[in-house]
Amino acid sequence: MSGAAKIRIGLIGAGNIGNVHLQEFSKLNAVCEFVAITDAYLPLAEQRAKEYGIANVSPSPEALIARDDVDAVIIAVPNDAHAPLSIQALEAGKHVLLEKPMGLNTAAAKEIVRVQQRTGKTLMVAHQMRWDWLPLQVKSQIERGELGKIYAAKTGWNRRKGIPGWGTWFTQYEKSGGGPLIDIGVHMLDLAFFLMGEPKPVSVYGSTYSEFGPRKKGIGAWGKPDWNGVYDVEDLATAMIKMEDGTSLTLDVSWAVHMDTDNAPFVHLMGADGGAVLRGNEGKFLTERFDRTVDIPLHAPEDDEGGRVRLSRHFLDCVRTGATPWTSARTGLRSNLIIDAIYESSRTGSEVKLDWSL
Ligand SMILES: NC(=O)c1ccc[n+]([C@@H]2O[C@H](COP(=O)([O-])OP(=O)(O)OC[C@H]3O[C@@H](n4cnc5c(N)ncnc54)[C@H](O)[C@@H]3O)[C@@H](O)[C@H]2O)c1
DSSP, X not given: OOSSOOEEEEEEOXXXXXXXXXXXXXXXXXXXXXXXXXXXXXXXXXHHHHHHTOXXXXXXXXXXXXXXXXXXXXXXXXXXXXHHHHHHHHHTTOEEEEESSSSSSHHHHHHHHHHHHHHOOOEEEEOOGXXXXXXXXXXHHHHTTTTOOEEEEEXXXXXXXXXXXXXXXXXXXXXHSSSHIIIIIHHHHHHHHHHHTOOOEEEEEEEEEOSSGGGTOSBOSSSOOOTTSOOXXXXXXXXXXXXXXXXXXXXXXXXXXXXXXXOOEEEEEEESSOEEEEETTEEEEEEEETTEEEEEEEOOOTTOOOHHHHHHHHHHHHHHHOOOOSSOXXXXXXXXXXXXXXXXXXXXXXXXXXXXXX
């Protein structure tokens, strides 16, 4: 796309995160506008259309994708519909902002990559955490070489009592593709790889466990439980990921666990000359001076606009310029490859080599 015309967006999925996209993209209304919205539950789409002044409520995703006045679609529906809808949209010549995880599994992710490469349209995965102020600060110091070579990292997010929407699509493998690994682990993988400089992962060793969900324990506040539903995913996962260049990353995630945890997402970066840690809304650099350890705290400014609006702006910039998004189809595939390999390693008890072939 070129010129100064506003980018016209259609939103598929008006639930929790669809509503967040409405709020964030509305802040950028000088350069984009919502022209259509749909949801499997149409009254919700109608309600949001009224709230945000969207002229058209499409009866289905297919009808929305077919509209000539839609340049880009945002897909914010359960994970099993990510590949079918994003492929349809790309084939119809639309740019796509797709919620995480990119695919339900590796096969779905590879299909998205193939179609994106063939159509050449923008496909970006919505990982907002790398757009937060703290990671961007850390990244800029890494790029200046302040931390030296980052040879190892640890990331994770341990919720002590946080199973979302028990019995809904969140906790059904067929619809979600997994538990905390694919829900919150996928964000941590994206953030850690960003800070590590996007190394290529080659092998994975991991274990997953399901001790809380099957007993209807560990329930959190996100989503409304459906006690007649199904819970067949893990509630804890732990893994070691090895990269082509010899660096490594450990990942620990849980929706529910008896652990002394502050429930905050974290990344520790170990560099030869310095380290950095991000934990929730706090961060610091770690180094050594005068033969002593030194910690340098980082504080985000109170008036920072936030990562989600920067993510939205980046998507619009990529649509306009044709640049590859930071969170491309390729990085989405990377996460799906790792997550599936952790499940396989847990089943087999062995290390799993990642198969990058398309
Ligand atoms: N980036 C983030 O921070 C973040 C946070 C939460 C969820 N998510 C992701 O966003 C997606 C949606 O999660 P949510 O929490 O908003 O779920 P949700 O259940 O609140 O909303 C999903 C909406 O999609 C609708 N829907 C379901 N199937 C559909 C289809 N085929 N076509 C059209 N509409 C359909 C449902 O009616 C519902 O309104 C998931 O992929 C999830 O992983 C991302």
